Amino acid sequence: MRIPTNLRNKVFERDGNVCVVCGRRFPLEIAHIIPHHMGGQDAASNLVSVCANCNRALDGRVRYLDFEETLRGLLSTHPEYRNVKGHTVVPADDGTLREVDISGERRAGGAWQPIRIECKLGGLTTPRLEEVKGKMLALRGGGAVTVLALASDLPAEHLRRLTDSGIEVWTLSDIATRFGSFLPPDRKSVAATLIREHAAAQARASPEQLILQELKSCARGKPAWSLYQQLVGRLLTHLFCPPLQMPAAESADATKENRRDYVFPNYADAGFWCFLRQQYAADFVVVDAKNYTTGVKKRDVLQVAHYLKAHGAGLFSLIVSRCAPAQNARGAAREAWISQRKLVLFLDDNDVETMVLAKVAGREAELLVRQKLEDFRLSL
Known part of the structure; x- marks a missing residue:
């Protein structure tokens, strides 16, 4: 508007x-x-x-520094924390010295326990989550508690991977609950406003969260394929429109042999979608939804690739499915890119939930798609 x-x-x-x-x-x-x-x-x-x-940077470095500074300020005024400092060097278990975003002590019964906190904006793909987990594990040492503080919430599976490794996680919801009441009324920043808003919004669900709940309850397998397809279309429309235009459903090419679930026209004149159109021929964003009980296969990638044409819908597509793709599907996607410059990216249930949580946290859902693109290109 x-x-x-x-x-x-x-x-x-x-x-x-x-x-x-x-x-x-x-x-x-x-x-x-x-x-x-x-x-x-x-x-x-x-x-x-x-x-x-x-x-353009508000979802990047600027917001990251704002989040870190706001959290450090909250801990500094909280009675359960003391000696709170930013960007200190601490000894790790392997004998090396590592920089940590926030350090201090937290009350543990009648004693004080060292605490080391790493801040991230969230919206992480699974490979990047594993990188963060490795860094968090390396920060252990001297009996310190390691905490990953996120400016968004996490899918349940991602949260479990971290907590099972002994990493304490503060999601945006946790931070709003733990520290929201300690925010000074005159604190004016993006992060402070976000925490206040999230605390107020915890009692209500966004449209994207409501659709996500329906997706989670949708049974996997052929009987529910139509419902799953409809839910994916509704959710991506909420996440990506605008800047993308409303999608055409069940779109077929001239041969009527190649049909895709959704095609989103892309006329974005700035930001990530504009970059995709200019660099990856994403004049349209082609989407296929697969409600399989297992990962998508090579044939699914080939079907999408047949639909992609430089003189037609463009050369970019997303396959949305319930779980990670099979290895032969990944291989087919690499071959489609290397030989034909057709780009096929995969989104699973965790990715979809991550995008929803990012948007609820005031960030652009397509940041995860950007990470997927980066991970794909750097893996070649």
Whole structure:
């Protein structure tokens, strides 16, 4: 929705006609502190002036530093924590020295126990989750508790992988519950606003969360394939539209032999989807939903690849399924890319839940798709 010109000018004037992050004077844009999908309003109190570069970075380094600083401030004023410091070097179990985002002590009965906290924005693919877990395990030493603090929530399976390894996890919901009441009323930051909003939103579910609940209860297998397909279409529409356009369902090519579940027109003029269109011929985002009891196979990749055409729907597609793809499907995807420049990425139940949780946390759901793309290219 376009911000009225008089409101834009009011926000620019209030912020001194400079980017509140880096101080640049132009080109300036308007950014929401609380996004629309989280109930944010087009009001001056919920708007800030940012340059184009910083607006794109709000889901990256800028928001990361804000989250880390906000959490450190909360711990510093909490009676159960003391000696809280940022970016300190600590000894690990292997004898090396490692930097940790936040360190301090936490009350444990009548004593104080060392605590080491790593901060992440969340929205992690499974391989990147394993990287984070390895780093967290390496931070152990001196009887310290290792905590992974996330600016989003986690799929249950991802949470289990971490906690089974002895890593304590603070999700956004945990942080809102543990520390939300300790936020100073005058604390103005993206992270502080997000924690307050999440604490208030815990009693209500977003449209994406409601669809996710339906997906989780949808039985795997052929009898429920139509329901699963409909749920995937509804959920991706909530996650990606806009900037993508509303999808065409059951779309077939001229031969009528190649039919895909959903095709999302991509006219994005900025951000990740624009990059995909320019670099990967993603004029349309082609989606297939597979409600299999096992991973998708090579034939599923070949079917999608037959539909992808540079002069037609483009060369980019997503296969959404219940679990990780079979090895021969991964091989077929690599071959389709290397020989024909057709890009097929896979999303499973954990990926879908991660995207929903990212959006609930005020981040762009497509960040996970970007990670999938990076992981795929770097694995070749």
